[in-house]
Amino acid sequence: MQQPYMVSQAVDAELYQQYAPALFAYLLRNVSSREDAEDLLLDIFMAVLEKRSSNGLDDQRLPAWVWAVARNKVVDYHRRNKHRTKVQIEKVAGMLFENEEQAPDHVALKNEEYQQLHKTLKELPETQREIIQLRFGHGLSCGEIATVTQKSEGAIRMALHRTLKLLRTLYTRNEKGGML
Missing domain, CATH: 1.10.10.10 (Winged helix-like DNA-binding domain superfamily/Winged helix DNA-binding domain)
Known part of the structure; x- marks a missing residue:
């Protein structure tokens, strides 16, 4: 006889496999990065798991509710990011160290050279x-x-x-x- 917890896990895994690919595709089209889409997908399934554990949702209304949660998460995402300017980290790193002599690896090598020279001067x-x-x-x-x-x-x-x-x-x- 299966434990209730194991049955619950199997149902949760089945839900994820059923809805995750389509939800993720939807999120990728509506948010600015893959990382944000992954975070939102996690938020959606956390909400689904909470709702199912409280027995507040039957199987017939589940698909509509999941998609409503996804839509609401995207709307919330855009509200939060409305006034934020996003810059990819690669661009920022490139701008920070346009002068290669200021890059951390270059500075570290220079420091090693200075230490060696100081030791030799002694x-x-x-x-x-x-x-x-x-x-x-x-x-x-x-x-x-x-x-x-x-x-x-x-x-x-x-x-x-x-x-x-x-x-x-x-x-x-x-x-x-x-x-x-």
């Missing part, structure tokens, strides 16, 4: 790190760095050249996992 001797910082961090010319460090401009140019060469070597070594 490996430099203090005087070389200071020259790099003055030149690229503060934008000073070699002549201005010479004045600050009280060295000749030629010595600063040579030190900057050697420092950049060492920095490239260290950076390449660190990228390859510590091997030169």
